[in-house]
Amino acid sequence: MWKGRFAQDTDEAVINFTQSLDLDWRMAAADIRGSIAHVRMLAHTGLLDAKEAETIEKNLREIAEEIKSGDFTPKVSLEDVHMNIESRLIEKCGATGARLHMGRSRNDQVNTTVRLYLRKELLGIWAGLEALISVLLKKAEEHADVVVPGYTHLQQAQPISMGQFWMAHAQAFMRDAKRLSAAYEAVDESPLGCGALAGSTLPLDREFTRADMGFSRLTENSMDTVAHRDHFLDILYFAAVFGGHTSRLSEDLIIYFTTEFGWVKLPDSFCTGSSIMPQKKNPDVLEILRGKAGQLSGALVDLLTMTKGIPLTYNRDLQDDKRSLFRTLDCLKGIFSVLPALLSQVEIDEERAGRGFADGLILATDVAEYLVLRGVPFRSAHEKVGHAVRWCLEQGRPMDKLTLAEWQALIPEAEEGLLPLLSPRRSMERRDTAGGTSPRQVRAQIARARERLAAYESEMAEYKDKLPDML
Incomplete structure (x- = not known):
């Protein structure tokens, strides 16, 4: 794409080193949808005639079907998903296809593609988080009247409702829901039309493409738009804090599942055994979940370090900005594939828990x-x-x-x-201050949490309705 300026072909080692196809091919549908919005805008402003725009959009949709069916094999020599799609478009419709990129840089193109992709992905993450919180609320309701020991310093402190325990974790994940909502809002801006860094001399209509792609607003400054990755950091911060909350919940259940405590019962289907000790029932899933916190925290540090000292505006360092981000999204999906189902099957042995109260x-x-x-x-x-x-x-x-x-x-x-x-149950029931551990207060927490969860569900449904076709 830059052969006019260079006298030598790019070295093969450089091609292999700088390619990002292994990373960004997953965004092919989003890239095509962003290009369709761009083409429609070019026709709207008169930069393309209606027939040209129709031809380009038709062929872009055909390419999307080729990718979906597996008939399109991308080439590493073309570096990334964006150039592979553009090259295929030119193959299909010649010089007309070569007009696609007018008024656009890969800087704003990539930024648009990623934001389109992330909006759909974050709605999927939300569905997993909502399922997790819903399970915790159900467990809290189920165990509102169950008395267990509460701990500080991992030493017995005061009797609590097991419902209060579940709600403590639910409240943490509710804060994560707020962070996820804020991260989605940060992503929900249209960068298309910012160009390489300074906008364009062509009569582009950014508002047209914003509306076509269903973004809530435009980015404000073209230089800042192509340079910053704050919206990535917002997602990674959400994920890192969520990972800490997941790790703490896992650790609690691992401890209370041990023989020494023994009042949490985990389902066989989410545990494993030992290759040598026949009696073992190991909480491996919870241990792996606990370990995922390191990956999620590391991803945040990775991008913070990458972006801390690069000058305005775009620099090639940022090609790798998505590696930790996409690994994080995959990690979150894995967590949500097991944690809600595991929690739904956790049982509490109240009699066993009561033995811990023996000394009063x-x-x-x-x-x-x-x-x-x-x-x-x-x-x-x-x-x-x-x-x-x-x-x-x-x-x-x-x-x-x-x-x-x-x-x-x-x-x-x-x-x-x-x-x-002087009984553990009476002690638990009498702690009836707002937010306290009495069953009445636990049920009040559950009711309030369900209201807030419903509000988030409504917000996410509105976002989903705004997603453009093909995503």
């Missing part, structure tokens, strides 16, 4: 708060209950089994009303 010490905070309500300053109450905990440990007495006389010997302010409060 998980109720110590309840005793301190009981004393606060009787006028004891919290620090004094904390110290008094701490002494009682130490006495229970020394005497081997479960705290929730002490008699009123024993309580009064340890804490004179204790009265008969303390004893009915």
Whole structure:
């Protein structure tokens, strides 16, 4: 495409080193759709006559069918998906096909193609995230009345509703939904018509192509448009944070599935065994999910590093901007192919979980708060209950089994009303502050989350309706 300027052919090693066909061929349909919008605009502005535009669009659609059927074999010598399609178009309709690229640079062409491709891909990612959140909300509702230990520092802290546990993870993924929505909004801009960096002297109508491709708005500055990759970074940031949330959920379930905890039961169909130890049931899927967080975080760092010091505007470094991005999209699809289905089959052994309450010490905070309500300053109450905990440990007495006389010997302010409060279930039910772990509050969280999820679903449906044909 630049042979007029050069006296020598490009070295074969350079061709192989600089090609991006292995990366960008997946965007063929998006590239063709962007070209169709460009051709329609050229006809609209009079730069092509109607017959030329009709011929080019007809042949572009035929090429799309050739690609879909596998009849089109791209050539590495043509470097990328864009030049392969343009070359095939010229083969099919000669000089008319050679008019396709007027008013366009590969800089704005590639940018347009990627944005078209990403819009569809992100809607697919949204579907996976929505399925994951929906499963968590269902599990939260199912287990709203189930009492399990809550932990800080991986040490027993206070009794909680298992529904509160599921909702804790659901809330994290709801924040990811907000980040994904913001990433989609960043992608949803039309760059076509920005040219190489400065726009064009031809009478291009950027608004026409924006509307034809269903983008919500135009990019504002031609130099910035071809130079920045912030919309990629927004996607990768979403993915990195999502990966951290997935890893934490996986780690929790792995720990609570161990024999030492044992109150989470994982489905056989999402576990594996050992090649030597017949008794083993390993949470391999969760472990692999936990490991994916490294890939997702690494992709973000990769692009941050790539873009940190290159000058305005386009530089060839950016050819590789999509490698980590596409690997990330593939990784996310893999996660969504297994995680919602796995979670839907997780069971909770409430009786086994209750064995962790055997010493009653998980109720110590309840005793301190009981004393606060009787006028004891919290620090004094904390110290008094701490002494009682130490006495229970020394005497081997479960705290929730002490008699009123024993309580009064340890804490004179204790009265008969303390004893009915000392059960894990009662403790969980009484934590009824907004966002707390009581079943009532858990169900309120579920209701609010479903409302927000429905709003995101409506937003994504509107975006889907705006996608052009062929995508």
